[in-house]
Amino acid sequence: MSTVRVLVGTRKGAFILTSDGQRKRWKVSGPFFTGWEVYHVKGSPADPNRLYASQTSGWFGQIIQRSNDGGKTWETPAGPLTPGPFGIPVGQSNLFAYDTSAETGKPLTTHQWYDDTQHPWEFKRVWHLEPSLTDPDTVYAGVEDAALFRSTNGGKSWQELAGLRGHGTGPNWQPGAGGMGLHTILLDPTNPERIYIAISAAGAFRTDDGGKTWRPINRGLRSNHIPDPDAEIGHCIHRMALHLSRPTTVFMQKHWDVMRTDDAGDSWREVSGNLPTDFGFVIDVHAHEPETIYVVPIKSDSEHFPLGGKLRVYRSRTGGNEWEALTKGLPQRNCYVDVLREAMAVDSLDSCGVYFGTTGGQVYASPDSGDSWSPIVRDLPAVLSVEVQTLP
């Protein structure tokens, strides 16, 4: 029988929740990396026992962890040191060095700061790890300050795909209140050369040549918090998602507005429809129904909690515009948690499971596409990310 493994990153460590296909009884393992923020944990689609985790701390910086046994044991894939220029070790799994080479990196020295001055790019942490769809040793990392890195040796070393920051608009990117992080990486299963990424608060970008060159894909987005609401860049995208069978259709939860594109980002249109508020962080797509999508509306960008204290997932079976509230099993009074951008995922069992985590430490699961929910763990530290693996 199939099993489900839920990978949870929290403010104070990582947890792994496992269940059989019934998804009624859950075993909780962890905490792993106790006391550290774990921004993201994700498994390789090509080898489900290969997991990658981003372990980070304001004190000690960034650590990349890797597991080869589904999370039972972990290692830092650093390997032996290799002395580099000036005696600085290179080739380490925790080193994310921006490309400053004359050929590709020279112009990439500063970006826009809050006071309209230019500010040096400074690495802070890895927000998102996206393993390749086909190779367990290839993994992408989205980092703050925004850049995209790739490892082709299982996380031992990382190289920036500098064409993203260097395509031209990089000096005009600026951070949102939560920093300038690259948080979404979507790989096209039908075209290995195509990757979508999203940055808060620069916008969405796409490459069609495996990461060498990039272009903004923000036409149709409208953001009233920037001087030109229809600008080419500057949009605060919170999350994007796609269905593997239809990779030119992408759904987006923007700071405000739920959007979709059907032409790989060349144009977007709003599908917020009858949502009670179109602010939120998460968005995801049903495993078997490409037009069924989920969001968790949040009251506003200053009040990061559900409207009226009622925690409600909204589902659209029409690809947006027409939404229904899903409430069965979710708290409908006095609930003031948030659901952060990385904290929703789906499994691929016949009856699609939907999962999300909250800043209150609950992880909720629905084994029936959202019709009913229950907490599969209640009292974790604030949940930063949720990923799901469906294992044979």
Next chain:
Amino acid sequence: MIRVILPQHLRTLAQVGNEVTLAVEGPVTQRSVLDALEARYPMLCGTIRDHLTQKRRPFLRFFACQQDLSLEPPDAPLPDAVASGAEPFLVIGAIAGG
């Protein structure tokens, strides 16, 4: 041998006990001690000093012999008691509530 005491999280990361002992060749300085530490425990690279600038991370301090040595030049000799192993070199994380 040089004795180094790490914060709890770095002990866990490096899988070491309360105290690490290191052989340091040449002058015993912050730089030489940390170089030796990182060479033996590569997973600590970047956790005490920035990978590229080699500057001390902002929320860490270096103590020894009841002195705060954090602002000393990285190539300044550490106290004789550290060099002889009589006293440890401490890497301290800033305290924070919450």
